[in-house]
Amino acid sequence: MNSPAFDFDSAPDRRHGDSLKWNRYDNRDILPLWVADMDFAAPPAVLSALHDRINHGVLGYSQPWPSLTEAVLEYLERNYRWTIRENWLVWLPGLVSGLNLACRAVGRGGDAVCTAAPIYPPFLTAPTHSGRRTLQVPLVREGSRWNWDFDAMEMMLRDSSVRLLLLCHPHNPAGRVWRDEELGRIAELATRYDLVVCSDEIHCDLILDTTLDHHPFVTVAPALAERSITLMAPSKTFNIPGLGCAFAIIPGAKLRHAFKATMQGIMPHVNTLGLVACEAALRNGAPWRQALLDYLRGNAQRVEAAVAGMPGLCMTPVEATYLAWIDCRERGLERPAEFFEAAGVGLSDGTDFGAPGFVRLNFGCPRHTLDTALARMAQALTA
Numbered sequence: 001m002n003s004p005a006f007d008f009d010s011a012p013d014r015r016h017g018d019s020l021k022w023n024r025y026d027n028r029d030i031l032p033l034w035v036a037d038m039d040f041a042a043p044p045a046v047l048s049a050l051h052d053r054i055n056h057g058v059l060g061y062s063q064p065w066p067s068l069t070e071a072v073l074e075y076l077e078r079n080y081r082w083t084i085r086e087n088w089l090v091w092l093p094g095l096v097s098g099l100n101l102a103c104r105a106v107g108r109g110g111d112a113v114c115t116a117a118p119i120y121p122p123f124l125t126a127p128t129h130s131g132r133r134t135l136q137v138p139l140v141r142e143g144s145r146w147n148w149d150f151d152a153m154e155m156m157l158r159d160s161s162v163r164l165l166l167l168c169h170p171h172n173p174a175g176r177v178w179r180d181e182e183l184g185r186i187a188e189l190a191t192r193y194d195l196v197v198c199s200d201e202i203h204c205d206l207i208l209d210t211t212l213d214h215h216p217f218v219t220v221a222p223a224l225a226e227r228s229i230t231l232m233a234p235s236k237t238f239n240i241p242g243l244g245c246a247f248a249i250i251p252g253a254k255l256r257h258a259f260k261a262t263m264q265g266i267m268p269h270v271n272t273l274g275l276v277a278c279e280a281a282l283r284n285g286a287p288w289r290q291a292l293l294d295y296l297r298g299n300a301q302r303v304e305a306a307v308a309g310m311p312g313l314c315m316t317p318v319e320a321t322y323l324a325w326i327d328c329r330e331r332g333l334e335r336p337a338e339f340f341e342a343a344g345v346g347l348s349d350g351t352d353f354g355a356p357g358f359v360r361l362n363f364g365c366p367r368h369t370l371d372t373a374l375a376r377m378a379q380a381l382t383a
């Protein structure tokens with residue numbers, strides 16, 4: 001349902017401009033539902049704050065200011081009952097930077113990094129970029145949701161070179177909100193095998209299942225706080241990824257020092273407009289976010305209903321994110337992303353996530369775009 005206060009049905013035209021998402025298929029009749037970038041305008045409160053900052057006229061070097069820090073602390077307390085200290089914050093120009101920094105800051109070259117697959121591609125490449133090995137624990141689909149294979153995970157952790165676990169919470173692309181008991185089991189294994197846990201929680205504000213809540217990993221496993229890195233950003237929730245602003249929350253002084261030391265000389269400061277947008281989103285973006293969630297819930301229902309009617313395709317319900325993870329293996333499509341691209345729909349290839357035979361569909365778009373894309377997919381499968 002479209003909110004009367006916010007119009008998600010009428011998105012700005014992003015064709016023939018600077019959009020990475022739309023330019024992939026420039027001058028071709030292919031609807032881009034791939035990269036995690038919504039087609040909606042940013043919240044009015046964010047745009048207003050950006051206009052005010054531009055009107056100031058000077059865009060020199062900047063650093064986080066007290067009211068911005070307060071906005072982060074208040075947001076975490078208000079939404080997640082998580083009380084953090086100001087000095088735990090480390091500002092970053094992007095969340096993927098945080099994954100790569102964590103891999104460099106923990107352990108040494110040749111060590112292993114463990115993560116669950118399928119997974120957002122930078123989880124698989126960050127260890128390699130850092131001279132580490134990537135170990136993948138396969139998620140298992142059981143009924144209507146994806147679950148951890150904790151037995152397989154423990155067997156993998158017996159490799160004494162594993163020093164770091166990269167957790168995606170909520171999970172991209174499976175759309176899972178990890179329950180407290182699952183997070184507790186992860187914490188138990190991390191304690192037993194002396195791991196640092198880096199938890200990517202960039203989608204934490206996008207919980208679609210109204211019966212569920214997001215609980216930051218550290219709030220479920222406070223004993224692991226000294227060995228935890230939590231990564232957050234306003235970019236996905238408020239659709240401002242091009243402004244490049246994220247932050248790490250690192251309670252442990254030793255780990256925080258190692259993380260910051262790894263940044264030296266290679267990590268730029270967060271740009272001024274990204275910081276401005278972050279404060280405006282966290283302070284004044286709640287009404288827009290609630291309207292967005294209502295709209296995305298409707299889109300998710302559309303996708304789930306449409307996929308249920310497509311022969312040879314299936315998916316589990318999307319508990320969080322605006323991303324649908326679709327299994328095409330039963331259909332026998334050797335390259336499903338290419339198949340649907342030929343039908344006029346651009347999806348993310350599951351191979352990049354460690355799962356050939358799957359595609360990821362971004363439903364963060366107006367209904368008319370989504371309905372047209374789903375109709376094209378259905379027609380291609382029945383042609």
